Each structure stands twice: as C-alpha cells, then as structure tokens.
Amino acid sequence: MLLMPILILIACNTFCHSNYHTSGSVIKHETVVLLHGLARSSWSMDKMEKELKQEGYRVLNIDYPSTSAPIEKLAEQIFQTLEPQIKNEQTVHFVTHSMGGIILRQYLKEHELPNLGRVVMLAPPSRGSEVTDKLGNIFLYQWINGPAGNQLGTGTNSLPLRLKAPDFELGIIAGDRTINPILSMLIPGPDDGKVALARVKPATYSDYIKLHATHTCTMRNKNTIAQTKHFLLHGKFNPKEK
Numbered sequence: 001m002l003l004m005p006i007l008i009l010i011a012c013n014t015f016c017h018s019n020y021h022t023s024g025s026v027i028k029h030e031t032v033v034l035l036h037g038l039a040r041s042s043w044s045m046d047k048m049e050k051e052l053k054q055e056g057y058r059v060l061n062i063d064y065p066s067t068s069a070p071i072e073k074l075a076e077q078i079f080q081t082l083e084p085q086i087k088n089e090q091t092v093h094f095v096t097h098s099m100g101g102i103i104l105r106q107y108l109k110e111h112e113l114p115n116l117g118r119v120v121m122l123a124p125p126s127r128g129s130e131v132t133d134k135l136g137n138i139f140l141y142q143w144i145n146g147p148a149g150n151q152l153g154t155g156t157n158s159l160p161l162r163l164k165a166p167d168f169e170l171g172i173i174a175g176d177r178t179i180n181p182i183l184s185m186l187i188p189g190p191d192d193g194k195v196a197l198a199r200v201k202p203a204t205y206s207d208y209i210k211l212h213a214t215h216t217c218t219m220r221n222k223n224t225i226a227q228t229k230h231f232l233l234h235g236k237f238n239p240k241e242k
Contacts, residue, residue: 027056030091030117032232033082034061036219037098037123038145038152047220048095048228055229057093060085066099067146071159074148075107086115093117093232097219098124098194099148105163105202118169118235120228123192123215126172127199128154128161134186154199165203171231173224174200175213192218209237 032052034045042049042063049061064078086092092115094104101124108116132153135141141149151159178184178193190197192215201208213221230238 027233030093031058031060031086031089032093032095033086034059035078035094035096035100035103036063036066037096037100038066038149040066040097045095045097045219048225051225051229052095052232057232058089066148067144070147071099071103071106071151075103075110078103079107079111086113089115091115091117094119095122095228095232096120096124097122098215099152100124101126102152102160102163105166106159108166108168109163116168118171118232119166120171120173120231122173122218122224122228123175123195124172124200124202125152125160125195126202128152128158129195129199130154130187131183131194163202166205169235170202170205170207171227171235171237172201172205172208173213173218173227173237174208174210175215175218175221176210177212177214179214179216207231207236209239 034042034049036042036044042061045061049059052059060082062078062082064074066074069077092113096104096119101121104119129152132150133155136150136153151157154161174197175192176190176197178191180193183193184191187196192213194215197210209227211218211221211223211227213224218224227237
C-alpha cells in the first residue's frame with residue numbers, strides 16, 4: 001500500500017533536484033557585465049552585482065569615468081579593457097543603467113559581440129531626454145555631466161537618435177516615480193525624474209515593464225533586480241511581479 005506513494009515522492013524529488021542542478025550549471029557558465037550611468041560609479045550597481053552573483057553568474061561591475069569624454073570614446077575605452085575578459089566566455093549578458101545602455105548600443109554600432117546574450121536596460125534615454133535640451137548650455141550642467149551629457153538630448157545632436165535599432169534580446173525597465181520635481185517640470189508627460197517614459201523605448205525591443213521606481217535608484221530597487229533576474233533567465237519579464 002505504501003509502495004506507490006514512496007515511488008512518487010522519490011520521482012518528484014529526483015525531478016526537482018535535476019531541474020535545479022541544470023539551471024545552476026547553465027548560469028555558472030554565463031557572465032553579466034554591469035554598466036553604470038552618467039556621473040555615477042560601479043558602487044551604484046553593487047546591490048545588483050551581489051544579487052546576480054548569488055544566482056551563480058560571473059559578474060563584471062565596470063567602473064568608468066563617465067564625465068571625462070564623449071560617448072563614442074567612452075565606449076571604445078570601456079571595451080578595450082573589457083574585451084579580453086569576455087572574449088572566451090560562452091554567453092555574456094549586459095545590465096545597464098541610463099547612459100550605460102547608450103554606451104553599449106554605440107559600441108554595437110561599430111563592433112560585433114558574437115557571444116552576446118540578453119540585455120536589460122534600466123531607464124535608458126533611448127530617444128534622448130528633454131533635460132539635456134533645456135539645461136545643456138548651462139555651465140553647471142556641463143561641469144557635472146561632461147561631454148557625454150550634452151549628447152543625450154532630443155534634437156539634431158542627439159547621439160541616441162542616431163543609433164541603429166537594437167537587434168538583440170533586450171528588456172527595458174522604466175520607472176514612473178520622481179524625486180526631482182524641478183527636472184520633471186522640464187519633461188513632458190510621466191517621467192522618472194530624468195527621462196520621459198515616452199523616450200525610454202528604442203525602435204525595437206523584446207519586452208518592456210514599468211515599475212514604481214526613480215531614475216536615480218532604479219538599479220537598487222528590489223523589483224528591478226527581481227525582473228532583471230527573470231529576463232536574463234527567460235528572455236521576458238514577469239508580469240506578476242511589479
């Protein structure tokens with residue numbers, strides 16, 4: 001009488017253990033590169049780094065001088081250092097915040113990454129930002145943000161608007177909360193304090209989700225991190241976890 005329940009229990013335990021082991025083995029052979037945004041540092045991505053390492057990924061949290069040069073030069077400098085670290089990896093994913101996503105797209109405009117996996121962009125100014133349009137000529141803005149800051153507008157000098165449409169698996173996470181009402185007054189429609197929701201999406205992408213997060217802190221938001229993990233694993237966001 002007890003034989004059948006025991007056999008079912010053993011089979012279930014074996015199946016669950018096998019699935020878990022397989023998933024973990026795949027992740028252990030995958031790398032995630034983190035690229036922070038303008039006027040930030042790798043410290044801003046440290047929570048994301050720790051969470052992804054716990055999942056089993058090899059994580060490279062890149063620190064670069066975001067205010068020191070135009071985006072084109074920053075992209076070349078970053079990948080000149082990064083390329084030897086990822087060229088032999090089987091799969092390389094990227095998680096970017098704000099301008100970090102534009103840097104990745106700029107690099108992919110000129111180069112190929114044969115082992116490119118999935119990409120999650122957090123609050124990217126994919127179609128520029130009106131903040132740059134309104135404040136770009138002010139000395140204080142230029143001093144804080146450097147040459148790259150003035151390339152993120154929505155006009156004829158906008159670098160994001162000159163980039164080709166993404167042709168890789170791309171998940172976009174946008175925030176709809178602001179803690180900077182002054183900057184939000186410069187942005188038409190809903191925004192995250194730096195970028196309008198209407199300007200976050202590029203011409204093509206795989207999935208999109210809006211979270212209750214700010215531009216400045218979205219990379220540390222627990223829902224952002226959970227959705228990032230889900231996309232890296234499945235290629236789509238989890239609509240049940242907002």
